[in-house]
Amino acid sequence: MREVMVLGVGMTKFGPSDLSLQELFANASLEAIQESNLTSKDIQALVIGNVLGDFAEGQMNLAPLLADEIGLGPNVPATRVEGGCASASVAFRDAFILVASGFYDVVIAGGVEKFTHMGTAQVAGALAMIEDSHYEEFTGLTFPGVFAMLAHQYADKYGIPLAVLKERMARVAVKNHHHGTMNPLAQFQKEITVEKVLNSPMVCDPLQVLDCCPISDGAAAVVLASREIAEKMVAKPIKVLGVGQGNGRPYSRQKDFTVMRARLASSSQAYKMAGIEPRHVDVVELHDCFTIAEIVASECLGLVEFGKGSLAAELGETSLGGRIPINPSGGLKSKGHPVGATGCAQIYEITKQLREECGPRQVDGARIGMTDTLGGTGTVVVNILLGR
Amino acid sequence: MREVMVLGVGMTKFGPSDLSLQELFANASLEAIQESNLTSKDIQALVIGNVLGDFAEGQMNLAPLLADEIGLGPNVPATRVEGGCASASVAFRDAFILVASGFYDVVIAGGVEKFTHMGTAQVAGALAMIEDSHYEEFTGLTFPGVFAMLAHQYADKYGIPLAVLKERMARVAVKNHHHGTMNPLAQFQKEITVEKVLNSPMVCDPLQVLDCCPISDGAAAVVLASREIAEKMVAKPIKVLGVGQGNGRPYSRQKDFTVMRARLASSSQAYKMAGIEPRHVDVVELHDCFTIAEIVASECLGLVEFGKGSLAAELGETSLGGRIPINPSGGLKSKGHPVGATGCAQIYEITKQLREECGPRQVDGARIGMTDTLGGTGTVVVNILLGR
Numbered sequence: 127m128r129e130v131m132v133l134g135v136g137m138t139k140f141g142p143s144d145l146s147l148q149e150l151f152a153n154a155s156l157e158a159i160q161e162s163n164l165t166s167k168d169i170q171a172l173v174i175g176n177v178l179g180d181f182a183e184g185q186m187n188l189a190p191l192l193a194d195e196i197g198l199g200p201n202v203p204a205t206r207v208e209g210g211c212a213s214a215s216v217a218f219r220d221a222f223i224l225v226a227s228g229f230y231d232v233v234i235a236g237g238v239e240k241f242t243h244m245g246t247a248q249v250a251g252a253l254a255m256i257e258d259s260h261y262e263e264f265t266g267l268t269f270p271g272v273f274a275m276l277a278h279q280y281a282d283k284y285g286i287p288l289a290v291l292k293e294r295m296a297r298v299a300v301k302n303h304h305h306g307t308m309n310p311l312a313q314f315q316k317e318i319t320v321e322k323v324l325n326s327p328m329v330c331d332p333l334q335v336l337d338c339c340p341i342s343d344g345a346a347a348v349v350l351a352s353r354e355i356a357e358k359m360v361a362k363p364i365k366v367l368g369v370g371q372g373n374g375r376p377y378s379r380q381k382d383f384t385v386m387r388a389r390l391a392s393s394s395q396a397y398k399m400a401g402i403e404p405r406h407v408d409v410v411e412l413h414d415c416f417t418i419a420e421i422v423a424s425e426c427l428g429l430v431e432f433g434k435g436s437l438a439a440e441l442g443e444t445s446l447g448g449r450i451p452i453n454p455s456g457g458l459k460s461k462g463h464p465v466g467a468t469g470c471a472q473i474y475e476i477t478k479q480l481r482e483e484c485g486p487r488q489v490d491g492a493r494i495g496m497t498d499t500l501g502g503t504g505t506v507v508v509n510i511l512l513g514r
Numbered sequence: 515m516r517e518v519m520v521l522g523v524g525m526t527k528f529g530p531s532d533l534s535l536q537e538l539f540a541n542a543s544l545e546a547i548q549e550s551n552l553t554s555k556d557i558q559a560l561v562i563g564n565v566l567g568d569f570a571e572g573q574m575n576l577a578p579l580l581a582d583e584i585g586l587g588p589n590v591p592a593t594r595v596e597g598g599c600a601s602a603s604v605a606f607r608d609a610f611i612l613v614a615s616g617f618y619d620v621v622i623a624g625g626v627e628k629f630t631h632m633g634t635a636q637v638a639g640a641l642a643m644i645e646d647s648h649y650e651e652f653t654g655l656t657f658p659g660v661f662a663m664l665a666h667q668y669a670d671k672y673g674i675p676l677a678v679l680k681e682r683m684a685r686v687a688v689k690n691h692h693h694g695t696m697n698p699l700a701q702f703q704k705e706i707t708v709e710k711v712l713n714s715p716m717v718c719d720p721l722q723v724l725d726c727c728p729i730s731d732g733a734a735a736v737v738l739a740s741r742e743i744a745e746k747m748v749a750k751p752i753k754v755l756g757v758g759q760g761n762g763r764p765y766s767r768q769k770d771f772t773v774m775r776a777r778l779a780s781s782s783q784a785y786k787m788a789g790i791e792p793r794h795v796d797v798v799e800l801h802d803c804f805t806i807a808e809i810v811a812s813e814c815l816g817l818v819e820f821g822k823g824s825l826a827a828e829l830g831e832t833s834l835g836g837r838i839p840i841n842p843s844g845g846l847k848s849k850g851h852p853v854g855a856t857g858c859a860q861i862y863e864i865t866k867q868l869r870e871e872c873g874p875r876q877v878d879g880a881r882i883g884m885t886d887t888l889g890g891t892g893t894v895v896v897n898i899l900l901g902r
Contacts, residue, residue, distance in 0.1 A: 373581050
């Protein structure tokens, strides 16, 4: 297995967009290719994450259309992968394997989603299909419901009064919104307060609307290549230190959803491949689809002690300037969550952080960064470790 | 890159089924694992093709649920790929790369589909999403329409009177139905006649209903491993000689649909990797979603001269016992076409042929076999070459 580097990254602004899937992807991918000092002719394979193309735009079999849109030729395999909200990270990991194995020298991974034009009920129904249709979705359970139950279970397990947990959860939202104000590509670029979160409309007890990430349109893309090519083409290639992909039983078959089996497996794989421990990580982009989701992820990745995730948020440990800054981009909560694109948007942020190109939201001296993307009710997690 | 072998294959009977996606896949995959003299604990990664899980059963993010169904553990990455009707072949090729690269030693690839319970209009609408939604699907064009236009273009290009072409196309259907009578897993196991085809209801001129493959439920699975493991575990491992995946512009952007760019690219890749030429191939399973589709595929793969595909069918060159037997399983036309499963069902047949386990439909002395799977309006083709 040879070393693989990230050369260039590209990303659209997240949020409602009038552009098509093809146009969104083209904008992100051509930026990534240009940043790599390459042209479309240099790309040897494409792996793309997309979840709702069929429901939102009547478009399946999207990958070859995206390849055509950016001028990739007939010998460039173009594959769509779908692992719910983790789709783009699955794509990145597959692209990593294609280069690490020597099958290809230059591969583009990406993700794209467009669904803000759908009605709320349509979106809720479509996203619920990422659950287990036989044991979860048919009950009417939506994702806010899943994570609301998780919050109750978490409070109960660790003996944290719900009111205390709610305020700490609110601090996660406030932090990520604050980070988002420094990210020109974020969907929301405005501060919120704990009070505002706690007084926002209830979605599913104890989650209020400001505990939840929005739905978003957007795309992100990453060009990966061998070290040899990377060092020739760009000044600051970022090394892929480790990758992991784990799977878990759906929520309805888990006793304790506060510790996700898929995440333990995935992060262990990534740490092991990289030969590092959680304490070596300087900056993290993780799956904060809901505020409680950030708390349990920070614990499961080994960044914070089990049961202490909400306290760490309250103490500012996970804020910019804190011990382990989480979601400096604003995260799903504030940057936005175009589901099939999120994983590569996380890679985008970590790459920019490791290149020290993040301006006011820069994590000083970050040398090792991590991404974490969750799909389904705990059924798939992908972790990527990057370093410089 | 190390050698990769097919150890075991499994497949359900194709046709309407009361089983769920999970149950169908479990039946096929556990058969493949058992045939490999392995257990689920030995499987290190899963790649699955599925197209309509969301529309047909409200199930996205299917891969980890299938992994759970057959007892795969948390460290076994489970990924869904979707490339329209070529999905399972995309899965097989990805699995091949995972083993060839040394990332994993034992990987299962498969495909599963269940949609016969959907209404005809629902199915037509859902499958049309595999086209280009912006330039094709919105016009009301369905796949029978695409291939009907192809038939007209083919007749015109080669100066074959339409009545002559129609009779030759009918012979493709008669042949594949005849082959299907010898396949206990085929959806249709009954003979038809040229007269019956020509008098069957018109679907889209010149395609009559017996020129079209059916819709089907079903699953197929293949266990791949390194040569070292394969030779230890099974008596007749089948070697993967070459793989190819090409992409093409959608139908609406092609001048000549009778020669598909994606197929030329894909088959060239596979032949080159295998170091063989079309004349070395003994048996072929190819994408006969419509009778005319078999004709153009046989030409594009280099098995028959361009413009002579329909004549070759008339002369029996592509029948069992002919020069180059095509679709001894009955093909999509008679065996059935559970879209996301078809590619691995083709691998199933070729593996059984090369092991000489096909009874009355055995191609005598077959040593090299090929599969061909098409997705979209010519936008993705995957070819696999297997040998013993």
